[in-house]
Amino acid sequence: MSSPQMLNSLPATSGAYTNGMQIPKTVKVGHLNHYFGEGELRKQALYHNNLEVRRGEIVIMTGPSGSGKTTLLTLVGTLRTVQEGSLKVLGHELNGATNDAIVRLRQELGFIFQAHNLFESLTAYQNVNMAAELQGMNRKLADERITYLLTRLGLGHRIHYKPKSLSGGQKQRVAIARGLVHQPKLVLADEPTAALDEQSGREVVTLFQELARNEGCTIIMVTHDNRVLDVADRIVNMVDGRIRSDVAVHETSVICEFLRRYPLFADLQTSTLTEVADKMMVEEAQPEDLVIRQGDPGELFYLIRSGRVDVVVEENGEKRKVAELGEGQYFGEAALLRDEPRNATIVARTKCLFYTLGKVDFKQVLDRSKSFDAEVRAVLASRT
Amino acid sequence: MPLFNRTPLAWKNLTNDWRRLAVAVAGIGFAVILMFTQVGFQNALFDSQVKIIDDLQGDIFLVSRAKYTLAAEKRFPLELVDQAASCPGVSGAYPLYTELTLSRLKNLSPGSSGKAYPIRSLGFHVSDPIFNTPGITSQLSKLMLPHAALIDVRSKRENFDFPFDDERALSAVSAELADQRISLVGTFQLGTDFAHDGNLAMSAENFAAYFPQRVRVGDPLSVVDVGIVHVNKDANLNEVRDLLDSIIDDSVFVLTRQQFRNQEISFWDESTPIGIIFTAGKIIGFIVGMVICYQVIYSDIADHMPEFATLKAMGYNTMYFLRLIVVESVLLSFVGYVPGWMASAGLYSVLADATGLQLHMTLGAMLLVLILTIGMCIASGMLAVRKLLAADPANLF
Secondary structure, rough: OHHHEEEEEEEEEOOOOOOOOOOOOOOOEEEEEEEEEEEHOOOEEEEEEEEEEOOOOEEEOOOOOOOOHHHHHHHHHHOOOOOOEEEEEOEEEEEEEEOHHHHHHOOOOOOOOOOHHHHOOOOHHOOOOHHHHOOOOOHHHHHHHHHHHHHHOOHHOOOOOHHHOOHHHHHHHHHHHHHHHOOOOEEEEEEEOOOOOHHHHHHHHHHHHHHHOOOEEEEEEEEEOOHHHHHOOEEEEEEEEEEEEEHHHHHHHHHHHHHHHHHHHHHOOHHHHHHHHHHHEEEOOOOOOEEEOOOEOEEEEEEEEEOOEEEEEEEEEEEEEEEEEEEOOEOOOOHHHOOOEEEOOEEOOOOEEEEEEHHHHHHHHHHHHHHHHHHHHHHHHHOO | OOOOOOOHHHHHHHOOOHHHHHHHHHHHHHHHHHHHHHHHHHHHHHHOHHHHHOEEEOOEEEEEEEOOOOOOOOOOHHHHHHHHHOOOEEEEEEEEEOOOOOOOEEEEEOOOOOOOOOEEEEEEEEOOEEOOOHHHHHHHHHHHOOEEEEEOOOOOOOOOOOOOOOOHHHHHOOOEEEOEEEEEEEOOOOOOOOOOOOOEEEHHHHHHHHOOOHOOOOOOOHHHOEEEEEOOOOHHHHHHHHHHHOOOOOOOOEEHHHHHHHHHHHHHHHHHHHHHHHHHHHHHHHHHHHHHHHHHHHHHHHHHHHHHHHHHHHHHOOOHHHHHHHHHHHHHHHHHHHHHHHHHHHHHHHHHHOOOOOOOOOOOHHHHHHHHHHHHHHHHHHHHHHHHOOOOHHHHH
């Protein structure tokens, strides 16, 4: 019997193990540092950034201005030269890549900039076509796709208008169509919805979702627009050049849902639950692995993400299986609550994935839960 | 990558803003006009140097080897002309006499300055087929009288103020050539050039009478300025020329009409400052055009930096941008050339009327200026393209 494996202290909310081991990543950032300026004025803009983005994911990057998210976006977009660390985009290592390789790679990327950058001399159709032409797309297919995208973005009646007869939002939508027309594998967008009203902003992100689902297109978007956060599969928050959190939205909500089933956590607000989820780490166990041994000091709270375990209690030298736990269930809380040794042994039945929470964090959460409860009682009691 | 069926971005950008296009066309058109005037004046001045050659009959010309230009009074013996006449394939050879040093014409009519001014005198035997201009050949009989001469109506007016329009009044004018009475019995048209302010045409006999000092001793008609050789219609011109060259004394050049013309023009072009001045003029036009063209292309690039940077981000490579700017330059040169050419053609006809210069819009001049214009636009485009290549898509986010 062996112990379960800690996986490089991988946070539970990274979603890295949601669907088992993942196929090649669209973007893989490893220990990336970036500096601006030279000599005395050299200033570090990115510190040890690590990030993985899977195919078909929509990633939203947030953070205050100057936090480095735009720098990271331009690096991923091959628009800046990688200085230190590794950056793989669509399987190509960008650190030390040749100019030709970069120009070729760019054709597989789609860019949507904050400014529309349309040629005033070209119609909406021709502007979009500039991207299609470069790929040598089949004329008929390109024509269909341009018309589809522009119509889809609410510009069906303005296809042959020049930018000067379009409103700011319409121009931005033309630029979005231009960024998507050549079926890019990776779209990098900077505030794509900032210039749009709610309805067309919604239309744009819905289109993003469709592309992500139907064409496996990966989208990395910097935005401060709270109205579109719901489409994100992953939210990356950056502060001062560091990735502060990198959270898989769906996985986090699954964890929160599970945590809420635990009576002591049931009263917690979603924001608190999210924080708890954020502190959990991933652990993996093979069948027959011993997860907890009865009598050991308790250090972790376990949540089963997948797989099944047996609960075995040893009494009077006799081992007795008392229960079998599955996905969404938890164990290990009793020892933490009462500072006692483990009262049962847990053995993995199948291959298992756990999300674990440390003792200190666990207690902190409980305190907050209590104080919240007490606060509510106090408020209610003070009502006369 | 297919070249056709692509979005004609260069053309679209060029024509998008008509005000900018108008400025570009005006600027480049101006440079085109500058170059056309230089080329035109140069050709006109060279043409006027060789106008007399164009007005002569004959296929082959004999001139003294020392005669580096028509204005240089270097002569050769008359016998050589006779020798040429006896050469196989030659139908006739005739002498043409010219005189400038001794030839001074003085207007003695009341109100004139009474000063003598140099004028070129052309002497020839009236029976010889020398000139092909009807202005002279129709008046040959008048020249047989003593003291008779025809005067070039395009002679410089300030020096030769004669009533050219009225033939009766002209013949009544009292004038002296080389201090002898002369009667101007009619007019013809030849034109002035750098060396000659006017022309007189007269019979060889009269010529000899006016300028006996042409030679120290003997017959003034024994030395010839230009020998004019007529070749048989069925003979090969070049063969006859080569034959003459081998027969005739080496002190004489044997030249075809084209060689004669080229020799005269190359003297003025290469051995005088004229060629340099006009070349400098063309270079100035070229530079002015380059500056204007550079401004147009540069500001077009500068105004579209984010758009070009976006194209770069999309994956358009350096070759695409170079080609884009070359195409834009060539288009600019054409849209500037056409109106510039039209304006120049108009200017030529106005100036030709005003100055009497031979300003012709020749195919050669048109091609030369077109090539210069295209070169000028491409050169400035290549200077401006550096700005475009510096466009950094990293600044777009």
